[in-house]
Amino acid sequence: MIRTFAALAAFAAVLPLSPAVAQGTLNLSCSVQVEWCQAVATSFQKSTGITVNMTQRGSGEALAQVRAEAQNPRTDVWFGGTGDPHLIAAEENLTVEYKSPNNAQLQAWAIRQYEISKGRSVGIYSGAIGFGFNKELLAKKNIPAPACWADILKPTYKGEIQIANPNSSGTAYVVIATLVQLMGEPKAFEYLAEMHKNVNAYARSGTGPIKAVARGETAVSLSFVHDAVTESNAGFPVGWATPCEGTGYEIGSMSIIKGARNMTQARRFYDWALTPEAQRLGFEAGGQLQMPSNKTAPLPPNAPDLSKMKLVEYDFVKYGQAAERRRLLAKWDAEIGSLPR
Numbered sequence: 352m353i354r355t356f357a358a359l360a361a362f363a364a365v366l367p368l369s370p371a372v373a374q375g376t377l378n379l380s381c382s383v384q385v386e387w388c389q390a391v392a393t394s395f396q397k398s399t400g401i402t403v404n405m406t407q408r409g410s411g412e413a414l415a416q417v418r419a420e421a422q423n424p425r426t427d428v429w430f431g432g433t434g435d436p437h438l439i440a441a442e443e444n445l446t447v448e449y450k451s452p453n454n455a456q457l458q459a460w461a462i463r464q465y466e467i468s469k470g471r472s473v474g475i476y477s478g479a480i481g482f483g484f485n486k487e488l489l490a491k492k493n494i495p496a497p498a499c500w501a502d503i504l505k506p507t508y509k510g511e512i513q514i515a516n517p518n519s520s521g522t523a524y525v526v527i528a529t530l531v532q533l534m535g536e537p538k539a540f541e542y543l544a545e546m547h548k549n550v551n552a553y554a555r556s557g558t559g560p561i562k563a564v565a566r567g568e569t570a571v572s573l574s575f576v577h578d579a580v581t582e583s584n585a586g587f588p589v590g591w592a593t594p595c596e597g598t599g600y601e602i603g604s605m606s607i608i609k610g611a612r613n614m615t616q617a618r619r620f621y622d623w624a625l626t627p628e629a630q631r632l633g634f635e636a637g638g639q640l641q642m643p644s645n646k647t648a649p650l651p652p653n654a655p656d657l658s659k660m661k662l663v664e665y666d667f668v669k670y671g672q673a674a675e676r677r678r679l680l681a682k683w684d685a686e687i688g689s690l691p692r
Contacts, residue, residue, distance in 0.1 A: 374400040377616040378425060380417070382410040382432025382521070383603070383633065384558060384578075390636030391430065395623055401616050409556045410436045410521030417445050417608060427611040428620050431475065433521030433557075434464050434602035435528070438671025441471035446606040449618060453625035453645070461644035464602045467668055475624060476603040476633070476641035479660050480522070480529055481593040483561040483572040483579035488588075497571060499595040500530070504542070508549040511570040513560035515553060517683055521601070522557025526573050527679055528670040529599030532663050543687050550692065565589055575601065576655045577640035584638050584653060597661045603641060 377395070381388035385407050392403040408416060410432025417426060417440055429437070429446075440446045448470035454462065461474030482497045489496055494511065497503050503512055517523035530539035551569055554560050560572030561579055565587035572579075579591035605624055607617045623629050627648035633639035640654035650656070669675055 375616045376402045376404065376613055377620055378427045378611075378613065379403055379405040379620070380413050380426045380429045381405055381407045382413050382430065383407075384581075384639055386636045387431075387633040387639050390632040391624070391629070394629070394632055395620055399619065399623070401619070409515075409519050411517070411519040411524070414440060418443070421445055421609075424608050424610040424612065426608045427613045427617040429606045429608060430620075430624060431603050431605065433525055434472070434474065434604040434667060435524060435671045435676065436521055437464075437472040437604035437606050438468055438667065439673040439676055440606055441468040442671075442673050445609055446471040447609045447611075449607050449621060451618075451622045451625055453622055456627075456646055457625065457644050458642075458646055460602055464604055464667070467671065468604075468606075472604045472606045473621075473625070474602040474644045475605050475630065476643055477600060477657060478575040478577045478603070478641045479593055479600040479655060479657055479662065480526055480573065480598045481576035481579070481591055481655075483564045483574045483576070483582070483589055483591050485564045485567055485570055486588045486590050488567055488570045492570065494570060496590060496592065498592050500533075500542070501596070503549060503571060504545045506549075508571060510549065510551045512546065512549045512573070513552050513554060513563050513569040513571070514546075514550060514573040515557045515559060516555060516688070517680055518688075519555050520557040522575060523553075523573070524670075524676065524680070525599050525601055527683060529663060529665070531679070532599065532666060532670075533597055540682065540686055543683070544690065547687055547690050547692070553688070561589070575641075580640050580653055580655060581638045584640075591655075593655075593660045595661070597663045599663050599665045600657060602667065 388407045392405040396403045414436040464474040515523040561574040563569045564572045565582040576591045582589040611617045627645045630643035630648040634651040640651045
């Protein structure tokens with residue numbers, strides 16, 4: 352789902368007239384939760400006087416947009432979303448190299464993303480894949496909460512599971528890549544075909560399934576676990592777990608688009624987004640609980656701690672390649688997405 356916030360322009364109109372105003376324009380494609388996107392755009396605009404035109408897109412949709420506009424870019428910075436599509440954009444020469452002076456403040460995994468992309472992307476947050484579940488709905492139906500990948504293949508979960516479509520969602524692509532690395536490709540696709548029997552819908556965005564869990568529309572989601580904790584903190588009866596066999600994780604990333612019309616403003620935003628002040632906005636605005644990439648930015652309260660999870664050795668180089676992504680998505684379309692429900 353794409354949301355454009357014309358209200359941000361209205362916000363600019365009420366800013367006090369000062370030298371900070373009229374500092375140019377930034378066109379921002381944002382692939383995190385809408386509240387976070389709004390907070391980032393508003394805060395940067397307020398502190399710099401740079402007018403922000405922001406659209407929110409899932410990471411798969413954002414990549415498609417960057418590709419479509421390659422000859423005439425309308426986006427300056429792509430903020431957030433899983434790291435794999437950012438690596439693909441770098442590989443396809445759709446983004447540009449930029450080394451921020453704030454790189455020295457970043458976690459090792461954020462710098463790894465920078466190095467893998469040859470300086471064309473950088474990590475801004477991280478989070479792990481897991482299960483979100485509605486505790487009240489599971490209790491009502493007498494269904495145990497899932498703890499392992501094997502659990503959600505059981506007949507008791509028929510019609511109770513929701514996951515996003517990997518063609519539009521980076522979250523779902525990370526799920527597929529995780530299973531392939533954990534089980535091997537043949538068994539992973541056998542697993543996905545079995546799980547398909549229990550899936551009630553493939554949502555468009557990665558956050559759609561956990562929001563459906565919170566509303567009681569589905570019992571279980573495959574999501575990033577920080578999104579499940581966010582819903583729990585908001586008062587919904589949501590629990591979470593990471594699979595006992597091991598799970599994958601994302602490096603949420605940021606990139607400057609090649610041919611950006613507002614390069615000076617893009618670099619200024621990029622530097623700002625790596626500061627601890629900017630990285631607190633996700634939690635402060637919408638209770639988002641990803642691990643921030645700036646070493647001095649505190650882990651948000653109740654945020655899942657990746658250091659305490661069983662994680663696969665996620666191969667960001669391989670699964671961040673355009674050819675590998677296309678191949679896996681085509682296989683998913685042919686073998687899973689085409690199956691009847």
